[in-house]
Amino acid sequence: MRLIREKACSLLALTFLFLSSSAVVSAQAPLQPIPPATESRDNQLRDRLLQNIDAHQNLMRDLEELCDDIGARLTGSESLRRAQQWASAKLRAYGADAVWEEDYILGSTWHRGRSQARLLNANRQIMAMAQAGWTSSSSKPIQAEVAILDASNLDELRHQLPQLKGKIVLLLRTPKLSSVAGAVSEAQRNDFSREYNAVLKQADFAAVLYVSARSGNLLDMHGGPKARFKHNVGIIGQQDAQLLQRLIKRGISPRLELQFGGGFDGKPGSPVVREKNLIAEIRGTEFPDEYVVLGVHLDSWDLASGATDNGVGVALVMEVLRSIGAMRAIGTIRASQIPMKRSLRVILFSGEEQGLLGSKAYVEGHQSELGKVQAMLTIDSGAGRIIGIPDMQVDGWYDALNTMTNAHPLLQKLEVVYAVSKGSDHESFFAQGVPAFSLAQEPLDYLSHTWHSEADTLDHVKKDDLVYNAKVLSLISQYLLNSPRLPHRVDRKN
Template sequence: MARTFYVPRFRLVLFCIGTAGTLTAFYPDKLSFQKAFTRINKEVSEHSRAYETLANASQKVGHRLTGSPNGTRAEDYAFDLLSSYGFKEIRYEPFEVEAWMRDTVTLSVVPNKSDNYRDVPVVSLAHSPIEAHVQGEIVDVGNGLEGDFAAFKEKLKGKVALVNIGLAAPTKGARNLHRSEKTALAIQYGASGVIMVNLVPGNVLLTGTASVTGKLISIPSVCISLESGEALRSWMQEEHSPLHAQINMTNTSRKIRARNVVATLKGSKYPEEKIIVGGHLDSWDLATGAIDNGIGSFAVMDIARTFKALKLKPKRTIEFVLFMGEEQGLLGSKAMVEKLKKSGQLDKVRYMMNLDMTNDPTGLNAFGRTDMLPFLNTVGETMKQVEPVFANQMQNQAGLHSDHQPFMLEGVPVVGMNGHLAREVLDCYHANCDRINLVNVDQLKNTVRYSTMLLYALADADAIPTRRQTDTQTRDYLVTQGLRTPLQIANEWRWKE
């Protein structure tokens, strides 16, 4: 639960000999923001093009898989769209990526010493091997958390692990692991393959990466539907001998060059300071990725349009970034952070704001930075005054597995929007039903107008309370946020004991 702070509605001034200062330097100018927020609210409500352009791209481009011809078309579409909004400073930031693409996969299940094979509908998870032919006894590891794997540590070597992607009958306080982290644990315990069970009803097959690094993994990892998982587990209980799985797959992987797309709006007073707002443009190839992450990336571009349409000139520079390669391991954002580090520019990034499947925001998320709560509370209050339907529900919890992560691991402050999606929409995550019909026009418009208000506040404030953390501060922050264990599993914990 987020802590709340009382924000005074007056400005207290301290006078010293020859000097005037304020105790409230870190509190934003509510009146100034209210005027800007009112203009933003009107502009987006009446002229937003987020849904229109997303629908158009879904038809003209299709899926946006990094490394594919569609991915290249998506990059060009974003560049041209930002140009049409009046941006002159737009650039491609190329990076090299190992582009993984699925080819063939089959899964057959058979009792031990039997020829009663059953074929199970299946889809490969990304970064599985180029070729794999695995046969092994199936061991049901349940939810696939650390304790679940540890309980089978003597039984998994050379076997095929069966795990849930989500948490079935979750234990109170249990925190789910990403599918890549569960695969990493399976590899650690010597499994020869992984079968992930989707927990969404309706025979939905889910894809996504099973690699914590974005590189090829050593064992095949596949996904089956909830119904197939239930049938498989029932069969395991009926049989008096173990069931065996046969996984056969081929995939392709080759190095290509992908491109982040970056549009820059120069700051009027502190042009050397940057606020980065981004969303990943890429998607998986089973559908058009309208929700993941069309609603985020096309919201970013409509936020950029709004700044240009209103001729807003905030004090700090804003970079609007469309990341590629997020689905294959945060590759575009990692490349950007590495470039900023090498050029000595990372300290100039004052804040990173990420929109990934963000929809119909109800509040702001300070991402565990308590020093920002007074500032963000004031911004949220002002947003609610301008648009009373905004719930202004503050959160203060950090998370992983999107393009904010490389920035956060380097101590850059991160902020987010608390949104929500209907259950039937979430059920199509990374699946072949993630299409434009899932997108709610008004909710997408809300994402644009509320995110634009927050972005303007960060970019135009006289002062921002927080700065980039030191390495030690970053470590302590990640521990406090409960992120040490998943980062260790992912081999991204760089601090020694």
């Protein structure tokens, strides 16, 4: 998941970046507290929910089991399957009325092998390199000169192609689709993609190197079935990329030897692989066929253990189900029960890192239910504290969210912020008109260090922040389970 957030109007807000899309977040007007007379009973019930979380949460233990025991969870891998089985058992133990799996066609699975880059001239150093996911590779080492590709549009790319033939191409800038008029249509995106691919068919690169977006010489990772470059593709750190650029600037042509060890599983003609989403549900009392969906991705990239992307999200939604389920089960004193009119549905998606594959498959398979989804929430911005709820700029949204943030003193700390709904599995729901958003979080070191990198480990997660987020997410979920219907977008194609 890609996310960037910035400050605006002196309020903390965040900007999300996913693949090629981004969203700027700016603050709304300060929220006004509701009169104390309307708070008393509901707040007593919600306070009991928070007390249950303090007393019974298993957040860090669950996260340790997921990240330290199971580890990285690459889509299609055996480790992801183990994580799904682990999560299924946990959700049943935490009080889910039903737990089941739904599968979809993944296509091919992919495995990582040892990859390396070595400079054959100048200082002859060995460089850290990771092969991009879902790319094929040559069986023998590749030796070639390095050349830079820096093209903002397709015309510049066409002009540079002759100089790049047979070279290891360092990608500094690649063509992007832009529109002077503003929004880009689906037809424009498809036309651009076809033209781009047609241009690349003329290319004859020995290999392609992306430059990591992480600080220092940390690597990051990306790739999926729809990747633009598909053969001999690596990612190197910023410091090593700067070394190559300095040599070229001084007239020295750096030569690299690259070794790629990863590749696709199975043989040509092997059966198509299916992947799974894991779903758990607690049924509502009055409107059981209406849903509040908490959806996060269980899959992760595999340079580390996937703690901040998105082990924390998995632990949080499981705790919401546990805490609300536990409070629902209190039957001796009815006043102690948490009301739950709608059903709570927790979904652990797979394939998010390869292009929202799991959430797209879920939305496609549940078209008849989408109108009954009260809201879909995800949390997929690292381990920072929740600081805001996006207003999707749909009629009635701000008023509804303003009421929600005033539902409990803990929620009054949150800001309602403007945001375009991009960046994680909620995007699949939002595209279909469902009220769907990713909660804004403190950025911490997510973008600079942990996201998709070898630094995405559990030591970047603080227990106090995790417990705080569980409380906020549980309060928001409990409110949405019982509140008036949120406005849906009429036009599901925008």
